[in-house]
Amino acid sequence: MSSYDVIIIGSGPGGYVCAIRCAQLGLKTAVVEGRETLGGTCLNIGCIPSKALLHASHMLHEAEHNFAAMGLKGKSPSVDWKQMLAYKDDVIAQNTKGIEFLFKKNKITWLKGWGSIPEAGKVRVGDDTHEAKTIIIATGSTPSALPGIEIDEKTVVTSEGALELAKIPKKLVVIGAGVIGLELGSVYARLGAEVQVIEYLDHITPGMDAEVSKTFQRILSKQGLAFTLGAAVQSVDTAKSGAKVTYKLRKDDSTHIVEADTVLVATGRKPYVDGLGLEALGVKMTDRGQIATDSHYATNIKGIYAIGDAIVGPMLAHKAEDEGMAVAEVVAGKHGHVNYGVIPGVIYTHPEVASVGATEESVKKDGRAYKVGKFSFMGNGRAKANFSGDGFVKILADKETDRILGAHIIGPMAGDLIHEVCVAMEFGASAQDLALTCHAHPTYSEAVREAALACGDGAIHA
Ligand code: NAI
Numbered sequence: 068m069s070s071y072d073v074i075i076i077g078s079g080p081g082g083y084v085c086a087i088r089c090a091q092l093g094l095k096t097a098v099v100e101g102r103e104t105l106g107g108t109c110l111n112i113g114c115i116p117s118k119a120l121l122h123a124s125h126m127l128h129e130a131e132h133n134f135a136a137m138g139l140k141g142k143s144p145s146v147d148w149k150q151m152l153a154y155k156d157d158v159i160a161q162n163t164k165g166i167e168f169l170f171k172k173n174k175i176t177w178l179k180g181w182g183s184i185p186e187a188g189k190v191r192v193g194d195d196t197h198e199a200k201t202i203i204i205a206t207g208s209t210p211s212a213l214p215g216i217e218i219d220e221k222t223v224v225t226s227e228g229a230l231e232l233a234k235i236p237k238k239l240v241v242i243g244a245g246v247i248g249l250e251l252g253s254v255y256a257r258l259g260a261e262v263q264v265i266e267y268l269d270h271i272t273p274g275m276d277a278e279v280s281k282t283f284q285r286i287l288s289k290q291g292l293a294f295t296l297g298a299a300v301q302s303v304d305t306a307k308s309g310a311k312v313t314y315k316l317r318k319d320d321s322t323h324i325v326e327a328d329t330v331l332v333a334t335g336r337k338p339y340v341d342g343l344g345l346e347a348l349g350v351k352m353t354d355r356g357q358i359a360t361d362s363h364y365a366t367n368i369k370g371i372y373a374i375g376d377a378i379v380g381p382m383l384a385h386k387a388e389d390e391g392m393a394v395a396e397v398v399a400g401k402h403g404h405v406n407y408g409v410i411p412g413v414i415y416t417h418p419e420v421a422s423v424g425a426t427e428e429s430v431k432k433d434g435r436a437y438k439v440g441k442f443s444f445m446g447n448g449r450a451k452a453n454f455s456g457d458g459f460v461k462i463l464a465d466k467e468t469d470r471i472l473g474a475h476i477i478g479p480m481a482g483d484l485i486h487e488v489c490v491a492m493e494f495g496a497s498a499q500d501l502a503l504t505c506h507a508h509p510t511y512s513e514a515v516r517e518a519a520l521a522c523g524d525g526a527i528h529a
Contacts (some may be wrong), residue, residue: 069176070198071097073398074190075205076182076343077341079107081375081387082205083166088395090173097199098175099182099192104163105170108207109384112227115162117250118415119155120230124257133454146258148235155230172344183344187370201370201398204358205391208376211337213242216303222310223303223330226251232298236260236328240312242300244271246414248333249287253416256291263293263325265300265314272414276426276475278461283420283477298323303330338377347507353379361404363403364394372398386410388521409492418458421485424473425463436466440498440521442514444478446528449509460518462488462498469497469522480511487515498522 072094075082080097083105089096104111131143170177180192190197209224212218220228221354226247235258256262264271271287284294285357298314299417301322309328316323338357347354349365351359353420358366358373365372371372372394375387386405393403412422430437440462444450458478464471474488491501501519506512 068196068198070099071095071176072199073097073201073203073395074099074178074182074197074199075203076103076184076190077205077207077375077377078102078109078166078177079205079375079387080209080384081207081391082203083391084388085205085374085391085395086175086367087169087173088392089398090175092395092399092401093166093401094395095196096173097178098170099178099180101179101181101192104159105166105177106159106163108164110166111159112230114160114384116155116182116230117226117254119158120151120254121250121415121417123154124254128257128417129205129454134151136454146235148258181342183342183345184348184371186349187368201372203364203394203398204340204366204371204373204377205375205387206339206343206377207387208336208382209339210332211335212332213300213334216300216332217305218332219305222305222328223332225332226315229329229331232329238263238309238327239329239331240265240310240327241331242303242312243331243333243335244268244294244296245273245333245335248331249283249292250415251331251333252292253287253290261293262291263295263327265295265298265312265325267297267299267317269297271296272420275420276422276461276473279420279422279475279477281414282458283414286418286441286477287416303332313481315472317355334383336376340377343521355379363397364390365397367392380407381410381412383410406493409489411482411485411489413485415482418455419481420475420477421481422473422475422490423485424471426473426475427461427463430463430472435472437463437472438466438522439463440518440523440526441527442512442517442521442526444511446517446526447511447514448511449511450479450514452509453479455511460484460514462484462501462515462518462522464498464522467500471496471501472499474515474518476515478511478514484511484515487512 073096076099078100086098178192196508229251239260241252241264252262297317300314302313304311310330360478374390376382388403411423443459445456461475463473498519506516520526
């Protein structure tokens, strides 16, 4: 039996970042991971591989749609799907090996296998039991499929199977117009599939600022994605080849059937806590199946903490990473902290969509006096040069104090642009603070400054 200061269960962005911070703070640290490679869902079957496919398919889109206009003539590239998957796998390997290197560098022990907690202070991995003063659960999440719908990861797939399809489908039905459905739907639409997205709500991307959501739907429709909104999927029946999806339109209860080669079920994720032994330990759970923690990530059992997708809050890799760092500080006797008011959300389609803080709908609901500064990428020289004029930056600020309340960007590199607003919000900045900051020309960032200017006396290039 070996003993550690901290054993972390799970090596995703929450777990591995937590381990590195624990080691940096002088704690003897081990991580339990049963997968063959480190990095969890994000690096192996989530964020990173999907970004590789988004990048490759975007390059194809550029070649097909914009090269000729720039004077780049010749045959458009054809898709070698096997090679595209190999490129994606290589990107995964580079990233997961990188985490292994960081573990070695920081003297973190990888306990290979699936972990469980027989009692506080002990972690079992295979036949071995290890001791730990502190146990941190960072086991992430898993797709929450619809009841009665059988996933075979070949014809009816979750995000995992969608990254490994045997061939590009002719027709893909996506159930759920959330982040996963739209990112992967975009990939296959660009690769030539006919993509139909079926969504229960009357709008796409629940929780997103409504103006951005509408613009996003319009842009994606222009790219060839078809949307069936207000439709509740009832069942998916697989046949020899392909599947039949039955849905009911909520407005009139009418039943419809659509056929597809592949069906992607992207209806959300749920915490993954199977096999940990939490019930026997008496760990308190929320009514949504998440591990209940206090503001220091402590569960009701002394010495057991939890972070990331397994607890309450947005299921985002960077939220888990920040919690990983914060809980490490707490365990080391310092003061870990996460500002939940400033967690950006990004959808990596093209254009990207990014947001932070309050939406216009939430500010209205709170009865807060606010102002809006908006700027279209059509007025941004760099965006026009790069065929990226679609979209805008929208900044919400308090009407009295001018303090930034939130920002929503749909446009080129939105996922990177959002961070200057995040930093500004961390410092409690006003829209004027952003507007008075010199921004290099010509950059997409100027659109953020222009939106900040629009909260005051007006944008210059509008
Ligand atoms: P989601 O919660 O974002 O969207 C699921 C959608 O499915 C919702 O719009 C919902 O109304 C719809 N839906 C549910 N039941 C339905 C039914 N029977 N018929 C039709 N529509 C139905 O979930 P998603 O996209 O699966 O993502 C899961 C989690 O992973 C999210 O928390 C997301 O934030 C995270 N994620 C984040 C990424 C990023 O940050 N870029 C990338 C991928 C995932």
